[in-house]
Amino acid sequence: MRRREFLSVLGAAALLGSKADAAPRTYRLAAMNPAFPMPEGSPFGDIIIKAMAKYGYVVGQNLIYDSLCPMGDVAKIAPMLAELKSRGADAIIIIGYPTAVAAKAIGIPIVAAVGLGDPVATGLIQSQAHPGGNLTGISDVAAMLSTKRLSLLKELSPKLRKVAMLWNKDDLGMTQRYATSAKSAEAMGFSVQALGVAEPDDFEEAFAAMKAEHPDAILMVTDSLTNLNRKRVFEFAAARKLPAIYEYDFLARDGGLMSYGPDIGESFDRAAALVDRIFKGANPGDLPFEEPTRYPLVVNLKTARAMGLEIPPNLLALADEVLE
Amino acid sequence: MCGMTISLHRDMPEGRTFAGAGAKPRAPSGSIRGRLFTKYVALFVVVVGIALLCNGVFEAILYYRQHKAALIRIQHHQAVAAAARIGHFVKEIEGQLGWTVQLPWSAGSIEQRRFDALRLLRQIPAITELAQVDSSGKERLRVSRLAEDVLDSGLDLSNDPKFTEAMAHKVYFGPVYFRRESEPYMTLAVAGSRKDAGVSIAEVNLKLIWDVISQIKVGQHGQAYVVDAQGRLIAHPDISLVLRNIDMSKLPQVQAALAGNADGDENFEGAKNIQGRQVLTAAAPVSPLPWIMFVELPVEEAYASLYTALGRLAAVLLAALVFAMLAGMFLARRMVGPIQVLRAGAERIGGGDFSQRIAIGTGDELEGLANQFNDMGARLQESYADLENKVELRTRELSQSLQDLHAAQDRLIQTEKLASLGQLTAGIAHEIKNPLNFVNNFSAVSSELVEELTDAVKAAHVDGKMREEIDELTAMLKGNLEKIVQHGRRADSIVKNMLLHSREGSGEHRAADINAIVEESLNLAYHGARAERPGFNVTLERAYDPAAGTVDLYPQEITRVLLNLISNGFYASGKRKARVGDGFESTLRASTKNLGDQVEIRIRDNGTGIPKDVREKMFNPFFTTKPAGEGTGLGLSMSHDIVVKQHGGRIDVETEPDAFTEFIITLPRTLPAQTDTGGRP
Ligand SMILES: Nc1ncnc2c1ncn2[C@@H]1O[C@H](COP(=O)(O)OP(=O)(O)OP(=O)(O)O)[C@@H](O)[C@H]1O
Ligand SMILES: [Mg+2]
Numbered sequence A: 001m002r003r004r005e006f007l008s009v010l011g012a013a014a015l016l017g018s019k020a021d022a023a024p025r026t027y028r029l030a031a032m033n034p035a036f037p038m039p040e041g042s043p044f045g046d047i048i049i050k051a052m053a054k055y056g057y058v059v060g061q062n063l064i065y066d067s068l069c070p071m072g073d074v075a076k077i078a079p080m081l082a083e084l085k086s087r088g089a090d091a092i093i094i095i096g097y098p099t100a101v102a103a104k105a106i107g108i109p110i111v112a113a114v115g116l117g118d119p120v121a122t123g124l125i126q127s128q129a130h131p132g133g134n135l136t137g138i139s140d141v142a143a144m145l146s147t148k149r150l151s152l153l154k155e156l157s158p159k160l161r162k163v164a165m166l167w168n169k170d171d172l173g174m175t176q177r178y179a180t181s182a183k184s185a186e187a188m189g190f191s192v193q194a195l196g197v198a199e200p201d202d203f204e205e206a207f208a209a210m211k212a213e214h215p216d217a218i219l220m221v222t223d224s225l226t227n228l229n230r231k232r233v234f235e236f237a238a239a240r241k242l243p244a245i246y247e248y249d250f251l252a253r254d255g256g257l258m259s260y261g262p263d264i265g266e267s268f269d270r271a272a273a274l275v276d277r278i279f280k281g282a283n284p285g286d287l288p289f290e291e292p293t294r295y296p297l298v299v300n301l302k303t304a305r306a307m308g309l310e311i312p313p314n315l316l317a318l319a320d321e322v323l324e
Numbered sequence B: 001m002c003g004m005t006i007s008l009h010r011d012m013p014e015g016r017t018f019a020g021a022g023a024k025p026r027a028p029s030g031s032i033r034g035r036l037f038t039k040y041v042a043l044f045v046v047v048v049g050i051a052l053l054c055n056g057v058f059e060a061i062l063y064y065r066q067h068k069a070a071l072i073r074i075q076h077h078q079a080v081a082a083a084a085r086i087g088h089f090v091k092e093i094e095g096q097l098g099w100t101v102q103l104p105w106s107a108g109s110i111e112q113r114r115f116d117a118l119r120l121l122r123q124i125p126a127i128t129e130l131a132q133v134d135s136s137g138k139e140r141l142r143v144s145r146l147a148e149d150v151l152d153s154g155l156d157l158s159n160d161p162k163f164t165e166a167m168a169h170k171v172y173f174g175p176v177y178f179r180r181e182s183e184p185y186m187t188l189a190v191a192g193s194r195k196d197a198g199v200s201i202a203e204v205n206l207k208l209i210w211d212v213i214s215q216i217k218v219g220q221h222g223q224a225y226v227v228d229a230q231g232r233l234i235a236h237p238d239i240s241l242v243l244r245n246i247d248m249s250k251l252p253q254v255q256a257a258l259a260g261n262a263d264g265d266e267n268f269e270g271a272k273n274i275q276g277r278q279v280l281t282a283a284a285p286v287s288p289l290p291w292i293m294f295v296e297l298p299v300e301e302a303y304a305s306l307y308t309a310l311g312r313l314a315a316v317l318l319a320a321l322v323f324a325m326l327a328g329m330f331l332a333r334r335m336v337g338p339i340q341v342l343r344a345g346a347e348r349i350g351g352g353d354f355s356q357r358i359a360i361g362t363g364d365e366l367e368g369l370a371n372q373f374n375d376m377g378a379r380l381q382e383s384y385a386d387l388e389n390k391v392e393l394r395t396r397e398l399s400q401s402l403q404d405l406h407a408a409q410d411r412l413i414q415t416e417k418l419a420s421l422g423q424l425t426a427g428i429a430h431e432i433k434n435p436l437n438f439v440n441n442f443s444a445v446s447s448e449l450v451e452e453l454t455d456a457v458k459a460a461h462v463d464g465k466m467r468e469e470i471d472e473l474t475a476m477l478k479g480n481l482e483k484i485v486q487h488g489r490r491a492d493s494i495v496k497n498m499l500l501h502s503r504e505g506s507g508e509h510r511a512a513d514i515n516a517i518v519e520e521s522l523n524l525a526y527h528g529a530r531a532e533r534p535g536f537n538v539t540l541e542r543a544y545d546p547a548a549g550t551v552d553l554y555p556q557e558i559t560r561v562l563l564n565l566i567s568n569g570f571y572a573s574g575k576r577k578a579r580v581g582d583g584f585e586s587t588l589r590a591s592t593k594n595l596g597d598q599v600e601i602r603i604r605d606n607g608t609g610i611p612k613d614v615r616e617k618m619f620n621p622f623f624t625t626k627p628a629g630e631g632t633g634l635g636l637s638m639s640h641d642i643v644v645k646q647h648g649g650r651i652d653v654e655t656e657p658d659a660f661t662e663f664i665i666t667l668p669r670t671l672p673a674q675t676d677t678g679g680r681p
Helices: A003-017 A043-054 A074-086 A097-104 A142-156 A172-187 A202-213 A224-228 A230-240 A249-253 A264-279 A301-307 A313-318 B029-100 B110-123 B161-169 B206-213 B239-243 B252-261 B299-350 B365-459 B464-502 B514-532 B555-580 B612-617 B635-646
Strands: A027-032 A063-068 A091-095 A110-114 A135-137 A162-168 A191-197 A217-220 A244-246 A258-260 A297-300 A321-323 B127-133 B139-144 B171-179 B183-191 B199-205 B223-227 B233-235 B268-272 B278-286 B291-298 B510-513 B539-543 B550-553 B587-594 B598-605 B650-656 B660-668
Touching: A027 A043, A027 A074, A043 A063, A043 A264, A063 A074, A074 A091, A074 A097, A091 A097, A091 A264, A097 A110, A097 A135, A097 A172, A110 A264, A135 A264, A142 A172, A142 A217, A142 A244, A142 A258, A142 A313, A162 A172, A162 A202, A162 A224, A172 A191, A191 A202, A202 A230, A217 A230, A224 A230, A230 A244, A230 A301, A249 A258, A249 A297, A249 A321, A264 B239, A297 A301, A297 A313, A301 A321, A313 B110, B029 B110, B029 B127, B029 B183, B029 B199, B029 B206, B029 B223, B029 B278, B029 B291, B029 B299, B110 B127, B110 B139, B161 B171, B161 B183, B161 B199, B183 B206, B183 B233, B199 B206, B206 B223, B206 B233, B206 B239, B223 B252, B233 B239, B252 B278, B252 B291, B278 B299, B291 B299, B299 B365, B365 B464, B510 B514, B510 B555, B514 B539, B514 B550, B514 B555, B514 B587, B514 B598, B550 B555, B550 B660, B555 B587, B555 B598, B555 B635, B555 B660, B635 B650
Parallel strands: A027 A063, A027 A091, A091 A110, A110 A135, A162 A191, A162 A217, A217 A244, A244 A258, A297 A321, B539 B587
Antiparallel strands: A258 A297, B127 B139, B127 B199, B171 B183, B183 B199, B223 B233, B223 B291, B268 B278, B278 B291, B510 B550, B587 B598, B598 B660, B650 B660
């Protein structure tokens, strides 16, 4: 054997020992929730930062976290996304269908975490397995869950006949969700009081309508508008002793009576996993949309007691989280 | 080999020069040494290297096989363990489902069953939907995470495999299907141990296997994944791959496993995985499902330790080779060193340095060879010395001959020169003789005429003053005429001598008593000299060899020779006396000696001696050192002619300035044949 070959063998052996790691890079992750701000320190902001830490991204080390919030002003979404992009975001985690619509055109990777609805049905993507474009994330079968929510409402008050539905009528995703819910409610034999709202002032009108028509329960379709005005809804429901169900656990924790919907923590966790893949070079269009697996039922016993409402023990036994 | 000493290079400094061309052929010695040395080293290295290499390669192959076998074994174990975990995951769901089919439909309310079913959903997140069918195949209950609970839907499942298979085999695993084309699901149906307990049918979200599969650690970068009986990916740490509903059956390792080799120890070496990396894959069936668990490890990682070990082996091999090279160099130096000494020694002997001795103390054949070289050198040295002596002798003889030859040649040239001059002078003398006779005769007559004139003037009457003048003039004329007569006579004698010199023949030759001729000449010369110069005095010594005997010669000529030699001697000794003063006694000695067929005559004076420059030219005609008008310079020239040419003898001279001059005439007893007629050439 010649010396050169020896050396090359030795060199190969040496190379195997020390594989050079890529130079560490700092990534910039942006987040946008149209309803309420989620900077570092806020509940959602911390959920995202914690989820990212699981994949090795630490703020101040290799991650810069950035967020903007249009405070429900849909018109501001697109310019703010552009602002986030111009600040050098490598990816943006978004919440809500309108944000997704605006973000589709922006050209940087977008991960939708929560509140997207069925992206195939709304035409955001072609298929869950191969979304294409710059968008991936967690799809939300919330529309389908309406029947489940209605049945839970019925479990709470078996006399349920008429349900009031509150949704943002300016939001296509929400309108679709409302339509599905209304259809399933009718299929279940309920009458539906449709309360589409477009701006905060519309809530008073909706409350007045409910006062007039006396629905047996409220189902609120959550989007930035309804979310921003949640406290008013909670208060109204409590005052009128109206059972209400919400879509996300945080709403029940915030004072809503109960919620049934995908696990927000899990959704953000999966979103962080997708962001990680994107940071590692994956094309978001190649990353399939994921569906939530856990749907926690959260019951706020405090609110129930304040309303003088008795929660059936079976329902309590099935609740994943009971707030006392 | 310990007693070896190699002394050539150390004992002989490089600067030493050898006889003749001994130092010349040193130039190529370096390359010769290099060749032999490198040949030895190369041979050694090749032999040792091949041995090492064979051993190394053998070891490497053995190690490689063992390592691979171990690797395959470990990976297979991993696959089996991982399969067991997946199996456990499914079994657990199956076990939980079993609780729901413990009681017959007749017992308990349907509400209670619904509640139990919902609790089951809460406990097992993987179950998205649960249906309960009674023993007749009617769906009695359906609960779901996503949809409204349904009681007594009346759906008839009595012919559905979910029901029939579960009734038949207690448990039924449906095929994997993908909801919304991405989420993998499987139907799991369990029948109760009692016939009337019915069947529970669960839709299991296989995405939750991800929790299990992502926790299976395979090396550092390896991974485990599960494929269903159709080759579709149902579990993978990269969940997006699963959600993409990927058909894995194109991978050769999956193909082979699906073909039934799943449980084999086969290892699909170097096949590419779905991400395109080269991996080492092991497979194991997931019981009780028709799934296959794959465990793959990137080839680089799998073989990293192997490569390290091989690298170490190569390093050891390299070190061994280097050692072999050093050892080879050492041994070759030991081997080549004495040969080198031998070669250098032989070269020096070849170059002429026979005193060279090669000192090798290896105690083997090489030492013997060196000794033979030394013997050869000694032998050569002896014969060389002998040869040198002989050459010296011959050279001396040759140079002697050459010297003799030169002398002979010189004499011959002299002889030739003199001969031609002789002829010339004869011609000239003859031409001068007649005008000279006129001069002599008319000057004599004119002298008489002047006397007559004097007488005539005496008789005439001339006044006193006139007479005085005439007398003075006549006296001057007479003086001049006398001088003309005197010098005329001298010229006459020169011409006569010249004629004598060249005259052919000089009487008869006869045998004459040599002592008598010498005595006669001595007397003649003495009396002649005394007559010429009255104050002349010289002591004559005679040393005649009584045995001198007779010699065949021309007596007249030899007498002339002797006369000339003797008078030259008188002149020289006289000259010395004149210089030294009265204390000096001029001596001339004449001697003879019998030399057998030759006779030697010596004429020795104690005069001025002859300086070297004169000696070289004194035999030339007309060469003289005497003042003008005294000598002709023909004496010795003539003597040489007579002795050498006419008599075939020799005339030599020995002299020392201010001491003596001795002319030696050697005459053969008989005249040489060519001069027998007495003629001179
Ligand atoms: N015995 C001698 N001692 C010293 N010089 C001699 C002797 N014999 C000859 N010579 C030198 O050799 C010269 C030549 O001598 P050579 O007999 O031929 O002529 P020469 O004696 O000079 O004249 P010439 O014989 O006619 O009287 C002399 O002039 C003298 O110088
Ligand atoms: Mg003379």
